[in-house]
Amino acid sequence: MTKQKVTLFWFRRDLRLEDNTGLFHALQSNFPVVPLFIFDDDILDRLPKNDARVTFIYDSLQKVNSELNKLDSSILIKKGKTKDVWKSLMEEFDIQSVFFNKDYEPFAIKRDTAITALLKENSIKTFFYKDHVIFEEKEITKADGKPYTVYTPYKNKWLEKYHFLGSATEYDSVPFHSNFAKNKFTFPDLAEIGFERSDIKVKPHNLTQIAQYKETRDFPALDSTSYLSPHLRFGTVSIRKLVNWANRKNQTFLSELIWREFFIQILFSFSNCVNHNFKSNYDGIQWRNNEDDFKRWCAGETGYPMVDAGMRQLNETGYMHNRVRMVVASFLCKHLLIDWRWGEAYFAEKLLDFELASNVGNWQWAAGTGCDAAPYFRVFNPEIQQQKFDPKGEYIRKWIPEFDFGYSEPMIDHAFARDRAIETYKAGILK
Structure with a gap:
């Protein structure tokens, strides 16, 4: 039986169709795009069975799948050890190329290096992109090329580069929807993944709540925060859209988003700080x-x-x-x-x-x-x-x-x- 020739787009911490860098580029490839998400046993095995974050990921994937269904497509959900899943995918499809967005955590870097090597061994091209930060790795450095370890000069350099570029480029994925593969994959129940629904809910994000962010952010009783952080963590919102909004509307909130990138840069440059004192x-x-x-x-x-x-x-x-x-x-x-x-x-x-x-x-x-x-x-x-x-x-x-x-x-x-x-x-x- 002839296997279907496809491009795979691997969702990870970017659970959205709009303004998704890797997906934007995948949809311009020469083969139908199969959207993929892998529930990784190496991560899941450490979590309680009612973990609220797994419920949120599951619900976010359902929303993505519903949008794909409108385009006569669907998302392929797999569960297992990532390397084993990819080996099975190579048996199931004639994979021409794989696209994904980069992750800068030590575990993710190790995983992605291993998967990229496996795909290369099987003559499959891989393409990866910056997506959940505005500036990555070594884009914001001191004059000598070394990473900043103090926030304020990092922030100043970050703002200087951001304003020089004008704004962060946003990628509209939807116009290329005709290139989604027309497969109708079965969306599994949460129980099939080995989890049960959590009673803890992730709140919807709300930017209107932070109109007075500078004045109210330190007073917990006011409940005047945006509840954006889980959505940023799992990529249900675009950092580019958010930063461009904050730059126009709320500089104090923008500073908090830059703190996030500062710490991501620190972790990438000094990965031993996960378990050791930075000083x-x-x-x-x-x-x-x-x-x-x-x-x-x-x-x-x-x-x-x-x-x-x-x-x-x-x-x-x-x-x-x-x-x-x-x-x-x-x-x-x-x-x-x-x-x-x-x-x-x-x-x-x-x-x-x-x-x-x-x-x-x-x-x-x-x-x-x-x-x-x-x-x-x-x-x-x-x-x-x-x-x-x-x-x-x-x-x-x-x-x-x-x-x-x-x-x-x-x-x-x-x-x-x-x-x-x-x-x-x-x-x-x-x-």
Whole structure:
């Protein structure tokens, strides 16, 4: 039986048809395009069966499939170890070329290198593109070609290059829809992938909520954030459209998007920062790593309302307000002297918007061990943070219903914890 000659477009963290760079180029190839998504066992095997992010990916793929159905096409869903899936695809189709968008995380780079080599061995061309960042890898560097490790000069160079180009080019994929393959693949049930639907939902993103972003972003009770981060993480929105919008409408929000690219660049250039202090002279810090203290922090039972409200919000919804993230992270590392890697791993398990670069970057920032980090002697006072950013206790009461009925005492005195943290850091920083 003659196998169908096709181009494959491999969806990963770009779950949309519009303004998708790799898909735009794939649709201009000489063969019908089969859209593909692989549920990778190497990732799924580490997740709980009701993981909310898997539910969101599944629902996003269903939306893509519905759009493809209108074009008499469909998405091919596969599950397994990625290399095994590709071997089976080569038996199923006469693959002429493969297109995908680049990912800069260490695991993804290793995976993509292996798959590209496998395809090359079988005389299949691969084409990969920049898509989920405006500037990648070595596009924003110092004059000597080395990566920036301080945010402000990186941001200035980023803005200079962006404005020089005029804006980020957007790719309209839809006009080339006639080149989608007319296959009608069966879309699997979530249970067939080995998962069950999560009760935690990813909220729709809403840019109108951030009209006063600069003035309101630090006040968690106002709920004035965009809820864009999971959509950015999985590519249901285009970073180019978003950055072009932010440049016209909201420079403060644009700065936050540049922070995201800064951390992606740091992870790409210094991949060992995933498991090691960016500043190696902090390797001598003697973390206490008390497991009971860590469990109380995870459960939101520290006796500090701002910390506990944040952790309960995270556990219940998969979200946490950014100001509160700084407070809870500082508390874990400084008040409890628990290694930032413990907190980073817990956030990685719970956050709907988990992105390795930002998670590691922000945790190392809070711990003082990262690039351009908060100084080690800055120890957030959770009570002052509460007074400044939730003065009426609205956020706290939302997540701690027992707050007004004899709330527990703090598990540790702030002044004592602050002094202990500073002394521990001083003693542990290597000269």
